[in-house]
Amino acid sequence: MRKLIWAAASIAALTGALALTGPASAQSPIIIKFSHVVATDTPKGKAAEKFKELAEKYTGGKVKVEVYPNSTLYKDKEELEALQLGSVQMLAPSNSKFGPLGIREFEVFDLPYILPDLKTLRKVTEGPLGIKLLKLLDTKGITGLAYWDNGFKQMSANKKLVAPADYQGVKFRIQSSRVLQAQFKALGSLPQVMAFSEVYQALQTGVVDGQENTWSNIYTQKMHEVQKYITETNHGYIGYVVIVNKKFWDDLPGDIRDQLAKAMKEATDFNNAQSQKENDDALAEIKKSGKSEIIKLTPEQDAAMRKAMEPVYKDAASRVGQPLIDEFQKEAKSATN
Ligand code: LMR
Secondary structure, three states: OHHHHHHHHHHHHHHHHHHHHOOOOOOOOEEEEEEOOOOOOOHHHHHHHHHHHHHHHHOOOOEEEEEEOOOOOOOHHHHHHHHHHOOOOEEOOEHHHOHHHOOOHHHHHHOOOOOOOHHHHHHHHHOHHHHHHHHHHHHHOEEEEEEEEEEEOEEEEOOOOOOHHHHOOOEEEEOOOHHHHHHHHHOOOEEEEOOHHHHHHHHHHOOOOEEEEOHHHHHHOOHHHOOOEEEEOOOOEEEEEEEEEHHHHHHOOHHHHHHHHHHHHHHHHHHHHHHHHHHHHHHHHHHHHOOOEEEEOOHHHHHHHHHHHOHHHHHHHHHHOHHHHHHHHHHHHHHHO
């Protein structure tokens, strides 16, 4: 009996102690839910894991980053709404996905052939224009932290896409960008906005005939298994803006925010150093699989594609603004000189 009383008293004391230092105390880590739509084995997927590793290390475990890849938490449009509501703290949507928020300016990155290479891109995003674009997000309760590359897009379909005329009447899945819509309209195709997570099935069942994406996305989504041809066009670019819920970010203790900013800077350098290789490796794997025929364009065919897409610039002026297009082209030009 005495033993029992002693045991009960010990449990009570232990529970009391736990209540004082329990999970609700200052010891609980700050959780960052980082949601994204691509596979882990992609430039963005790997950089998200790198950020997690560095953020947890630099904050000494005071921050825990939970990465949710493959649209496991949210699809394209939903994830932006979730960030604004604070249900998720961090995302890295592509430049093409900010339109539904009322911000069309990032679609300037979607203009066909606007960037000759990734080096030029970096000069633009790290320059005054890149910073100005990030600031636009503030009014939407979002803080822009960094730009992460993926790479250049290729065209895929179940028919050979060589000349502009081949695109006539072909149904293409696009991201939610008016510039991308104008691009496919200029080619006489039928663009259809669709979430990334739905593309494979839509291609497989014939809901759409084709799509445009980077080699790493095509390979990790197995799109090459349901597309007979991929044309190496490198006509457009996919890159990301890493964003956080502004209130969450502003409310962080200053030292933690600095440590996270350091982790983000290093994860960004890591991403931008490996994205090209990820895409090269994915292309090699697609070739090895033999499932899709890869079409290379001659310089004349490439020139015809560029010419066919020229009207997109005029069309985009009313969507993203001519001054912005001029500024982008000027910065891109000075970067290549
Ligand atoms: C797409 O929707 O095609 C891409 O933006 C997916 C991604 O995040 O790379």
